[in-house]
Amino acid sequence: MKTYSPSAEEAKAAREWWVVDATGQTLGRLASEIAKILRGKHKPTFSPHVDGGDFVIVTNCEKIVVTGDKLDTVRYYRHSGYPGGLKSRSMREQLARFPDRVILAAVRGMLPKTRLGRAQIKKLRIYAGDEHPHAAQMPKVLEL
Numbered sequence: 001m002k003t004y005s006p007s008a009e010e011a012k013a014a015r016e017w018w019v020v021d022a023t024g025q026t027l028g029r030l031a032s033e034i035a036k037i038l039r040g041k042h043k044p045t046f047s048p049h050v051d052g053g054d055f056v057i058v059t060n061c062e063k064i065v066v067t068g069d070k071l072d073t074v075r076y077y078r079h080s081g082y083p084g085g086l087k088s089r090s091m092r093e094q095l096a097r098f099p100d101r102v103i104l105a106a107v108r109g110m111l112p113k114t115r116l117g118r119a120q121i122k123k124l125r126i127y128a129g130d131e132h133p134h135a136a137q138m139p140k141v142l143e144l
Contacts, residue, residue, distance in 0.1 A: 004045070007050075011045070011051060017139035018057065018142040020142045022060050027065070032110060033142075038111065039052075039120060040053035056125070058103060059127050061128055064103065066091065072091070076088065076102075099128055100128060107121065108121055
């Protein structure tokens with residue numbers, strides 16, 4: 001018996017859409033479940049070299065919960081490209097201004113640092129409110 005290995009076309013045809021409500025969810029636990037869905041590890045046809053994951057829509061991203069002192073100790077850095085251009089924000093400031101980037105950074109850190117990981121992160125859609133424009137894809141609700 002031969003070992004089954006999905007092709008890229010088969011994996012692309014079998015993609016589904018999932019919607020996750022982030023209200024009251026812990027950031028790390030939510031991010032690890034999202035990363036698992038994006039990679040396709042929840043499917044029996046998982047193969048680490050094929051992008052066989054599904055699309056994930058996250059709503060209410062501003063209502064996530066973090067434990068401990070992380071709101072004030074975790075920093076998010078960016079650089080302008082000029083000398084002395086390093087800027088940083090605390091998680092509290094980042095959640096107030098760009099709550100979607102907090103979840104994006106957490107999930108990105110859990111994906112491969114290759115072109116495969118860059119393709120997988122593109123299947124993640126994050127929205128601050130209850131509404132999302134992906135009703136036509138008929139997403140299934142993912143209970144965490």
